[in-house]
Amino acid sequence: MKPLCPFSPQTSIKEGLLLKQTSSFQRWKKRYFKLRGRTLYYAKDAKSLKTSDNPGPQNTGTSQQKV
DSSP states (O other), rough: OOOOOOOOSEEEEEEEEEEEESTTTTTTEEEEEEETEEEEEEESSGGGOOOOSSOOOOOOEEEEEEE
């Protein structure tokens, strides 16, 4: 079996908790982030994070950004 490329959409490069600055009052909130390929996903916690291999629960606030 051929090893996955580090920038493949199936490979998680990094994941874990980070702080995200809010737009109102410039507060910092903990968010769970996952970098897969060139897409950065984040949500309030790991359970509510939705990615292509982990659809997660419905109606959660997962966001993604191409990097």
